[in-house]
Amino acid sequence: MLTDPSHKYRPFPPPALADRQWPNRTISQAPIWMSTDLRDGNQALFEPMDAERKLRLFRTLCGIGFKEIEVAFPSASQTDFDFVRRLIDEALIPDDVTIEVLSHAREPLLRRTVEALHGARSAIVHIVNATSQPFRELVLGMSRAEVLAMAIDAVRLVKQLTADQPQTHWRLQYSLETFTATEPDFAVEVCDAVSAAWGATPDNKIILNLPSSVETATPNVYADQIEWMHRHIARRDSVILSVHPHNDRGTAVAAAELALMAGAERVEGCLFGNGERTGNVDLVTLALNLYTQGVAPGLDFSDIQKVVGDFEACTGLSVPPRQPYAGELVFTAFSGSHQDAIKKGFAARQPDSVWNVPYLPFDPADVGRGYDAVIRINSQSGKGGIAHLLESHFGVVLPRRLQIEFSRVVQQHADRHGGEIGAEALWQLFAQTYLDVAKPLRYRCHQLFEHAQGQSIQLHIEWDGQPRTLTGVGNGPIAAAVQALNCLDGSVSVRSYEERSIGSGGDAQACAFVELATANGTTAYGVGMDANIVSASIKALISACNRLADDMGLCNLTKLNTSPAPIPANSAS
Incomplete structure (x- = not known):
């Protein structure tokens, strides 16, 4: 049982920011995207990817449109080092893509990292260093001054090592690991020191990455922290402010969105939120959230199923069925009321109009998903969903009362x-x-004849396997057929009649819907399909009679007051 947590957990205090501006802002353009699937995401797997799977995912990321991809932690393993070398030596990196690699702020690791990048056209060296008080005291055993000196020394070493390789366009990223738990004044001190050590200018910007390595507070607190840094760091015009939200509280997407409103320009994350513990921010959700607000994300998810397939094949992870935008069921409605609203939205939709379908804030076609799975039927479904499925898959548009009647059958x-x-x-x-x-x-066949009252019919049927010919007269074929069927002592009347065309050209068929009512008020629909509309209508009448058989007394063969009759050899409608 969870008891009072106040003695164990305390709210994380936000920085002093009484005049915060981010709540009044909206996101008007996409951030710089950086995928860390091949590094952070790979480290989080039960079984890290081998080189072939990493290469497949790298190509997928390039195809989506990522221009910055963190590909490895080359000083951590020979496998990662060799993968970076393969990308460079085999010229597998597109000209418009910059690879990034991670290293802790220690000299041997930094030297190995820069060595791995030798010969690259463009590269980002990513230095990470923990700065929060718990990490300084409990993990590193270092003071503020020692942590600051470690950061400065690391940047100076990378600047020296990269200066010896002028053929590569070098950029630096510095991450304050555990930024969200770092005192604001110390965070800005570290940022200013490393940007000065790198010699950042508007033409040679440093990337300062402020991760929520552990999501310690609500997204608005993270936004306050980002805006405070945005206002207080020096050389702001020489800095790209980056965020790397984790998802410990389940609010990484919200944190990233608010951080962009607060001044961040770059977002790091993984496809579908992969990453350590509860994962990194989901870049698919984040990008498509922008898209739904009219902001071009600069990433191509128009074939989301391919992206899902590549991701699952490479990582061994599964995309949950309710994953935003990409899950198998995210565009699916089982609820009857939802299905009815969606069906009406589709019916009212005009080509090239603004998307406005109830319960579907996003057009599935934009990510390559069809409408087939939008409505699916189970015991919770209603008439609207059933009717939509029959119409979309088979072209059969049911009358409303038939929708209600058939929905009971389905239920x-x-x-x-x-x-x-x-x-x-x-x-x-x-x-x-x-x-x-x-x-x-x-039904077997029928013949129509002109008559003083309109038309007469000879209706050839089998009644419990016995051939019979019924005759009737009416102002049209349906009325004549009803009179013929009423000689069965059933006394039915047509309550409603509708017809549709299914298909086109030579394959077109007529579909007739007839609702019959008995003398005691019982009603039932019948449906008939045929290339000929009259034949379809008569089949629908007989279908309805069969469904009303008990009320019409059709189960008693002796009630039929007609004699067997042969069917003419040249019978026709």
Whole structure:
């Protein structure tokens, strides 16, 4: 049982920022993106990627549009060192992509890191150093002054080592690991010292990265910290302010968005939020969030399934079904009320209009997803979703009252069998209920004749397997067929009739929907399909009669007051 946590956990105090400006700002352009999938994301895997999988993911990241990619921690292992060398020696890095590598602020590691980058066209050396009080005292056993000196010495060494390789365009990134738990005055002191040691200028900017290595407070506190640094660091025009939000509190995306409002210009993270512990900020979600607000993200996720496939194949991780934008079910509605609203939104949508579909704030087509999976059927579904699925997959547009009637059939089926009902299974259930109903009556053929009252019909059926010919007269074929069927002593009337065309050209079929009512008020729909609309209508009438068989007394063959009759050899509609 969780008890009062006040003795154990205390709210993290934000910096003094009474006149904060970030709440009044909006994001109007995409940040500089930096993917750390191959380094931070790789370190977080049960089984780190081998060279081939890392190369596949590197190519995926390049294809998405990342221009800065942290590819390795070359001083940590020979595998990482060799991977960096392979990228450079085999000329696998696109001309517009800069690779980045990480190192702790220690001389042997920094020398090994710069060695790994020899011959690169463009490279970012990323130095990381913990600066917070718990790390200084508990992990490093160092004072503020010693931590500051370590940072300055590391930057000066990298500046010296890179000066010996002028063929490479060198850039420096310095990360204050555990920034969110670092005293603001010390954080700005470290930042100013390393930017001075690097000699940062507007033409040679330093990247100062302020990670929430551990997410210690709410996103608004992180935004306050970023804005405070944005205001107080020296040489602001010579600095790219970068953030690297982790997701310990589950709010990394919000933290990154607010940080951009607070002055950050660059975001580091991983595809789908991979990373140590609870992960890094999800760059897919962050980028597509911008897209939904009318901001071009500069990253291409138009084939999200390919990105998911590459990610899962390379990392061995799975993208959850509810992952924003990319999950299998994120565009899927099972709820009946949701499905009805979505169906109406699709029906009202005009080509090239602003996206405005209820419950779908994002067009699935923008990430290469079809509309097939938007509505899926289970026991929670309603008439709107069922009707949408039949229309989108099979071209059958159900009348509204038929939607209600069939939804009860689907509900009973789902309650009996459980699970999801796919499109094909739904169509089979529809066909069994309406199209394939051949007992006790089965349609064989019919002939129409001109008559003083309009038209007469000879309707050839089987009743419980016995051939019979029924006759009727009416002001049209449907009325004549109803009169013929009423000789079965069932007395039905047409309550509603609709017809549709399914398909086009030579494959087009007519679909008729007939709602019949018995004398005691019971109603049921019948559906008929045929190349000929009259035949489809008569099939629909017989379908409805079969569904009303008990009310019409059709189960008693002796009630039929007609004689068997042969079917003419040249019978036609």
